[in-house]
Amino acid sequence: MNLYYTSTDHFVLLPAILLALFGCATLLFDFLVFPDPRQRRWLLICLVLGEACAGIRFWRQQEFLNAYGGELTAFNGALTVDQFGLFFQWIFLATTLIVGLISYKYLEVREEHHGEYYGLLMLAQCGMFFLACGTELVTIFVGLETMAVTFYILVGFLRADKRSNEAAMKYLLLGGLSSGFLAYGFSVLYGIAGSTKLRVIAEAVSARNAWDPILLLAIATTAVGLLFKISAAPFHMWAPDAYEGAPTSITAFLAVGSKAASFALLMRLFFGPLGSARESWAPLMIAASILSMIIGNFAAVTQTNTKRLLAYSGVNHAGYILLGLIAGNPTGLKGMLVYLLIYTFMNLGAFLVLTVLTRKGLAGEDINDLNGLMQRAPGYAIWMLIFLVSLAGIPPTGGFFGKYFIFLALLETGHTTLAIIAALFVAVSVYYYFRLIKAIFIHKEEQDTPPLATSLGIRLALGVTGVLTLLIGVYPEPFLRLAQMSISR
Numbered sequence: 001m002n003l004y005y006t007s008t009d010h011f012v013l014l015p016a017i018l019l020a021l022f023g024c025a026t027l028l029f030d031f032l033v034f035p036d037p038r039q040r041r042w043l044l045i046c047l048v049l050g051e052a053c054a055g056i057r058f059w060r061q062q063e064f065l066n067a068y069g070g071e072l073t074a075f076n077g078a079l080t081v082d083q084f085g086l087f088f089q090w091i092f093l094a095t096t097l098i099v100g101l102i103s104y105k106y107l108e109v110r111e112e113h114h115g116e117y118y119g120l121l122m123l124a125q126c127g128m129f130f131l132a133c134g135t136e137l138v139t140i141f142v143g144l145e146t147m148a149v150t151f152y153i154l155v156g157f158l159r160a161d162k163r164s165n166e167a168a169m170k171y172l173l174l175g176g177l178s179s180g181f182l183a184y185g186f187s188v189l190y191g192i193a194g195s196t197k198l199r200v201i202a203e204a205v206s207a208r209n210a211w212d213p214i215l216l217l218a219i220a221t222t223a224v225g226l227l228f229k230i231s232a233a234p235f236h237m238w239a240p241d242a243y244e245g246a247p248t249s250i251t252a253f254l255a256v257g258s259k260a261a262s263f264a265l266l267m268r269l270f271f272g273p274l275g276s277a278r279e280s281w282a283p284l285m286i287a288a289s290i291l292s293m294i295i296g297n298f299a300a301v302t303q304t305n306t307k308r309l310l311a312y313s314g315v316n317h318a319g320y321i322l323l324g325l326i327a328g329n330p331t332g333l334k335g336m337l338v339y340l341l342i343y344t345f346m347n348l349g350a351f352l353v354l355t356v357l358t359r360k361g362l363a364g365e366d367i368n369d370l371n372g373l374m375q376r377a378p379g380y381a382i383w384m385l386i387f388l389v390s391l392a393g394i395p396p397t398g399g400f401f402g403k404y405f406i407f408l409a410l411l412e413t414g415h416t417t418l419a420i421i422a423a424l425f426v427a428v429s430v431y432y433y434f435r436l437i438k439a440i441f442i443h444k445e446e447q448d449t450p451p452l453a454t455s456l457g458i459r460l461a462l463g464v465t466g467v468l469t470l471l472i473g474v475y476p477e478p479f480l481r482l483a484q485m486s487i488s489r
């Protein structure tokens with residue numbers, strides 16, 4: 001066994017090192033160099049520089065894999081850089097950068113502009129790196145907890161807001177419980193294989209009967225931990241409160257970044273080491289998927305708070321993405337990747353518009369706060385329409401293609417009943433998304449509302465998310481090729 005830090009180890013780990021260093025440097029700069037709140041823009045620049053440096057290293061890794069194929073394994077199999085992992089690294093990078101850009105104005109409006117915010121964003125992304133590329137249980141768990149701890153802090157970042165404090169406490173307690181389930185599942189897998197390496201675990205699981213009681217225990221506890229992280233029912237109870245209480249920019253980060261990272265881990269485990277036991281865990285995933293669509297859709301119908309509505313919408317979308325896992329074929333895997341890519345931009349875009357509605361003395365979280373947005377700011381209204389239509393899965397937006405590949409995978413594998421159920425719930429989701437559209441375009445604006453809280457960073461982020469949401473729907477071929485390349489070995 002190699003005990004030395006090799007050049008390959010360095011090449012694989014360098015993006016995470018850069019994110020951690022820039023994150024820690026931002027914390028120090030906030031305290032020592034830029035203590036004046038008027039200098040906070042320099043900390044945002046630190047985040048942009050950190051993301052640029054990490055992006056260059058991801059690009060180098062991508063070029064290496066494109067040239068030589070295969071994968072890069074480091075630290076005796078603890079980390080693996082492959083096309084699948086890099087697909088998610090680009091999602092994490094785009095998400096963190098966009099959230100950073102929209103946060104500057106939002107934090108100023110809420111009078112909570114503290115420099116550690118930007119450092120925590122990068123440290124959370126550092127944890128996500130290990131979730132997407134980790135191929136050893138201890139490495140994965142450390143990455144998961146790194147991400148989770150930063151989110152516990154960020155959800156409660158509005159220190160003077162009781163809702164934010166309450167949301168952080170609930171998220172911390174329930175998150176700790178889910179981590180306990182996941183750790184127990186990992187320990188049982190270690191007991192089965194005698195190793196924490198996913199490759200060895202895969203061999204041990206394939207040698208056992210899919211209905212072996214010990215294996216079922218490992219699968220059940222691991223699944224419970226991961227279903228919590230992706231906010232799938234019935235383990236979604238934390239999401240509405242956390243989404244509502246967190247700063248809106250962090251709600252966007254939690255809804256997209258955390259969900260994508262958790263799905264990356266779920267896919268690596270259930271398509272990998274646990275793939276040979278599909279017949280035992282497929283019924284569990286089918287139940288979670290159907291329950292997520294039922295609870296997510298019908299709970300969203302009754303919401304008046306837009307962040308809670310989008311939280312239940314996220315539960316519904318988790319159910320749709322799980323359908324690709326249930327299908328289990330290459331189309332299903334590709335559908336999951338395409339769906340997560342599209343979900344990143346359309347969901348970030350929707351939350352971005354909500355951050356603009358947050359003004360001094362106005363939270364901007366009620367559906368009525370959208371009233372008359374078309375008269376006040378036609379550009380924001382049109383972009384919000386595009387994001388909501390995409391979330392509903394209506395062409396020609398990217399959301400349509402996400403659902404299309406999921407349905408195609410179900411039909412290819414004979415899951416016709418599941419496809420019909422999922423299609424019926426699309427109609428339900430259209431209702432509550434169009435409640436928001438009705439408020440934007442039909443309802444009258446309330447009098448004496450303060451101007452929207454906009455900035456150059458918000459407009460830039462809005463343009464990127466809006467254009468990509470439309471582009472994936474109108475010209476999906478490059479993105480489909482990227483997803484296909486990510487699942488090719």
